[in-house]
């Protein structure tokens with residue numbers, strides 16, 4: 001059952017390729033491009049994606065890229081910075097949705113807090129399922145806990161008891177500090193920890209999974225670890241709403257674009273990439289995370305790639 005990681009070989013920039021490939025520049029490498037997507041139906045592990053890159057004006061795009069061929073990479077900032085090539089994208093599906101029949105790549109070891117509560121007919125569990133939709137609001141535990149026994153969980157599932165008896169309340173001042181339980185990040189399950197390690201190794205990773213399976217938790221974990229290594233992580237998403245969810249910025253802001261910029265010729269976009277702030281932002285990026293990548297339009301993605309290369313003074317494709 002455990003076949004959740006698949007490498008997608010790269011076979012040229014203009015033929016078959018995936019839009020999910022992270023990339024690098026020789027001078028200022030983007031060490032890892034971690035890509036998130038909630039659209040599990042669009043991308044499945046084990047598949048290679050046929051993606052026809054639209055011609056981008058007169059830009060000559062190299063057909064071949066040099067891929068790093070490292071089996072293991074030390075987890076250090078210097079190792080990250082040394083990586084001057086790309087690597088195939090690792091595709092990871094954290095979990096299949098329990099509402100669907102288990103797919104061939106479903107991993108039974110991954111806990112799904114959301115699904116466990118969703119399955120339960122217990123109204124309290126249902127409420128917890130709703131409450132689990134937010135992980136930013138403190139939860140208030142009722143003063144008199146319900147006497148019902150805790151919900152039974154599947155083997156290897158985390159203890160979700162604390163989620164079962166919570167009600168979500170707005171953040172407010174309270175006289176009794178005991179009532180407010182500070183939200184701490186959950187301990188990563190093995191699958192999540194493996195995924196974080198893979199990302200930390202400097203590989204280009206695409207990971208996906210159904211709603212609530214723990215993608216954001218993984219994101220927070222590796223962002224924290226990269227920050228501890230002194231690496232700059234930029235988190236971007238195609239829309240403002242998606243960007244807000246992850247405390248990131250839009251692809252537009254990141255590139256210094258307005259919608260009118262796509263009416264401009266590529267030459268003008270490249271010139272813009274040399275603007276003081278844009279250039280610094282793009283060239284300072286060590287790790288780029290693109291959330292909801294399925295919503296990023298192809299041409300937009302290609303142009304982002306081109307201005308990244310321009311700002312970073314590199315001919316190497318970064319995406």
Ligand SMILES: Nc1ncnc2c1ncn2[C@@H]1O[C@H](COP(=O)(O)OP(=O)(O)OP(=O)(O)O)[C@@H](O)[C@H]1O
Pocket residue numbers: 038111113114132134135158186187188189192209210211212213214215216217218
């Ligand atoms: N290993 C874990 N153990 C216990 N709880 C977890 C674990 N991983 C995640 N959770 C909890 O499950 C809930 C959903 O996690 P998270 O927000 O990371 O999922 P998600 O896949 O990003 O969801 P969405 O697709 O809706 O953004 C959160 O409340 C989180 O704290």
